Amino acid sequence: MAKQAPWAVWKIVAVMLGSLAVAGGLFWASAAVGPAGSTTRPADAPATDPGFGMSGLLTLLGAAAVALAVICVGWLVLRWHRSQPTWKRKAKLPPKRR
Numbered sequence: 001m002a003k004q005a006p007w008a009v010w011k012i013v014a015v016m017l018g019s020l021a022v023a024g025g026l027f028w029a030s031a032a033v034g035p036a037g038s039t040t041r042p043a044d045a046p047a048t049d050p051g052f053g054m055s056g057l058l059t060l061l062g063a064a065a066v067a068l069a070v071i072c073v074g075w076l077v078l079r080w081h082r083s084q085p086t087w088k089r090k091a092k093l094p095p096k097r098r
Contacts (some may be wrong), residue, residue: 012072023065026065030055038094
């Protein structure tokens with residue numbers, strides 16, 4: 001398999017900013033929908049778990065978008081670390097005492 005060129009930094013930043021914008025929109029939509037189970041229902045209806053409504057789904061997708069942004073930040077840090085020369089990355093330990 002041929003070696004592929006790594007992603008450009010601007011693409012990683014664009015994905016990170018896009019995922020943060022999507023996460024903000026999903027969290028806003030989750031708040032706009034309101035908590036699941038806030039609708040009125042008959043007293044004899046079975047209770048449903050409030051976490052599994054549309055609001056919960058949008059919150060879950062927003063959290064996934066935030067996780068993608070965190071992965072992109074880690075990817076940028078790793079790219080920056082690997083761009084440093086090896087002699088700069090090595091820890092300079094003090095000389096041993098005798």
